[in-house]
Amino acid sequence: MTSSSSTSSHTAPLRLGIAGLGTVGAGVIRLLNTNADLVTARAGRPLHVTAVSARDRTRDRGVDLSGLRWYENAPDLVADPDVDVVVELIGGSEGTARAVVEAALAAGKPVVTANKALLAIHGPALARLSAEKSAPLLFEAAVAGGIPAIKMVREGLAADRLLRIGGILNGTCNYILTVMRETGKDFGTVLADAQQLGYAEADPSTDIDGLDAAHKLTILAGLAFGRPVAFNSVHVEGIRRIGALDLSFARTLGYRIKLLGMARMGETGLEARVTPCLVPENAPIAQVDGVFNAVVAEGAFAGRLMIEGRGAGAGPTASAVAADLIDIARGHTIPVWGVQATDTPPLQANPVSAGTGAFYLRLLVEDRPGVIADITAVLRDCGVSLRSMLQHTPEQNDADPYVPLVLVTHQTSEAAMQDAVTRIDGLDVVTDTPVMIRIETD
Numbered sequence: 001m002t003s004s005s006s007t008s009s010h011t012a013p014l015r016l017g018i019a020g021l022g023t024v025g026a027g028v029i030r031l032l033n034t035n036a037d038l039v040t041a042r043a044g045r046p047l048h049v050t051a052v053s054a055r056d057r058t059r060d061r062g063v064d065l066s067g068l069r070w071y072e073n074a075p076d077l078v079a080d081p082d083v084d085v086v087v088e089l090i091g092g093s094e095g096t097a098r099a100v101v102e103a104a105l106a107a108g109k110p111v112v113t114a115n116k117a118l119l120a121i122h123g124p125a126l127a128r129l130s131a132e133k134s135a136p137l138l139f140e141a142a143v144a145g146g147i148p149a150i151k152m153v154r155e156g157l158a159a160d161r162l163l164r165i166g167g168i169l170n171g172t173c174n175y176i177l178t179v180m181r182e183t184g185k186d187f188g189t190v191l192a193d194a195q196q197l198g199y200a201e202a203d204p205s206t207d208i209d210g211l212d213a214a215h216k217l218t219i220l221a222g223l224a225f226g227r228p229v230a231f232n233s234v235h236v237e238g239i240r241r242i243g244a245l246d247l248s249f250a251r252t253l254g255y256r257i258k259l260l261g262m263a264r265m266g267e268t269g270l271e272a273r274v275t276p277c278l279v280p281e282n283a284p285i286a287q288v289d290g291v292f293n294a295v296v297a298e299g300a301f302a303g304r305l306m307i308e309g310r311g312a313g314a315g316p317t318a319s320a321v322a323a324d325l326i327d328i329a330r331g332h333t334i335p336v337w338g339v340q341a342t343d344t345p346p347l348q349a350n351p352v353s354a355g356t357g358a359f360y361l362r363l364l365v366e367d368r369p370g371v372i373a374d375i376t377a378v379l380r381d382c383g384v385s386l387r388s389m390l391q392h393t394p395e396q397n398d399a400d401p402y403v404p405l406v407l408v409t410h411q412t413s414e415a416a417m418q419d420a421v422t423r424i425d426g427l428d429v430v431t432d433t434p435v436m437i438r439i440e441t442d
């Protein structure tokens with residue numbers, strides 16, 4: 001190859017096929033149009049969208065699709081000779097999204113995706129395919145939207161042994177908890193706002209039941225610990241049962257409630273869970289509100305660090321997708337786990353009952369003598385030590401036959417706590433299943 005042909009192939013456009021033109025797909029096209037000069041300069045060559053696919057050809061997405069090849073069947077876009085890189089922005093761990101990514105990697109074409117569900121569940125197989133075919137697979141947008149979380153873990157902390165990774169990983173849940181706390185609006189209204197703003201997944205139960213955060217934690221933990229983590233071993237709880245009452249009690253106790261995904265590698269193995277947590281109101285992570293996410297890492301040498309930014313929405317997510325495309329154009333790509341794929345089976349997280357912690361327990365109990373004695377007797381029998389107790393909220397209605405009661409424990413084993421909750425739930429004086437929330441102190 002002569003030097004002039006080498007130069008011209010380098011400056012030839014990188015041609016993109018985008019499957020999925022929703023919040024993120026349309027956002028990527030908008031960003032590539034708006035920032036065309038800047039992106040070309042940084043990528044060393046122009047990035048041109050040549051082909052697209054989505055469900056509804058007639059929908060107005062606010063971006064110009066004229067001149068682009070349209071595919072009714074997204075996987076067909078992969079074989080288009082004018083597509084060098086496939087961008088998968090459909091979503092979902094199975095079906096068309098998976099078919100598009102597998103077909104592209106099998107054809108040796110680089111893939112950029114924002115699809116955390118796909119990576120959390122099929123990451124090991126896709127990483128193997130990517131390595132076998134020397135086809136890069138990049139997914140910065142899949143974790144914490146616009147925050148360069150993948151780059152931080154896989155590149156910025158490449159030299160360190162990570163002990164802990166996680167944070168606030170779902171923008172929809174953080175938005176809901178923040179707006180409920182600040183305005184007292186009900187859960188359903190705030191969720192509808194989050195959907196309207198383009199934050200929520202196609203099926204928002206994926207967000208509010210904690211699965212989306214668990215997908216992201218699975219990916220992050222795999223990168224942090226250098227090998228894939230089994231998604232099904234991650235303990236997952238969502239925010240459906242957190243009420244205005246809990247947000248108010250948390251405030252009284254000096255905490256805020258956040259949905260945290262946290263993975264720790266200790267002497268006994270991997271701990272990985274997504275759960276609502278009480279965090280001290282002056283902790284840095286407690287200040288991360290609205291659609292903002294925060295990714296916290298702790299390295300043996302680097303110590304603790306936290307990066308914060310918008311975890312969802314068209315602009316931030318498109319920014320992460322386009323950054324991956326620039327990396328591909330520059331030839332700057334690395335293997336999925338930061339090391340070459342191996343056949344090591346995925347890491348299994350320990351059962352959550354093996355852990356310890358301090359807990360907030362909110363009950364609705366009959367307002368009569370002896371109730372507190374019954375409940376504290378259960379805690380005593382289960383070996384759970386009580387730190388404090390709260391009874392009335394400012395919103396308490398005295399006519400209500402049931403009153404809220406909040407118990408805060410000292411450090412205890414999770415197994416003992418689960419036993420205590422089951423027994424307390426069985427008491428006649430307790431109505432409604434107790435709400436148990438872990439207390440994070442650092």
Ligand SMILES: NC(=O)C1=CN([C@@H]2O[C@H](COP(=O)(O)OP(=O)(O)OC[C@H]3O[C@@H](n4cnc5c(N)ncnc54)[C@H](O)[C@@H]3O)[C@@H](O)[C@H]2O)C=CC1
Nearest residue numbers: 020021022023024054055089090091096114115312313317
């Ligand atoms: N919305 C957000 O803030 C973020 C989304 N993501 C991820 O980005 C991906 C896309 O998300 P959104 O843009 O929010 O979704 P969306 O629901 O707004 O858009 C999905 C697009 O895929 C198209 N599509 C669906 N089924 C298809 C099929 N069988 N063939 C061709 N096209 C099909 C739809 O027509 C639509 O254009 C998902 O994996 C999501 O988890 C990641 C980070 C943030």
Ligand SMILES: N[C@@H](CC=O)C(=O)O
Nearest residue numbers: 170171172199201312
């Ligand atoms: N639904 C997700 C979107 C980004 O990953 C979220 O709310 O965080």
Ligand code: NA
Nearest residue numbers: 140143145147
């Ligand atoms: Na990101």
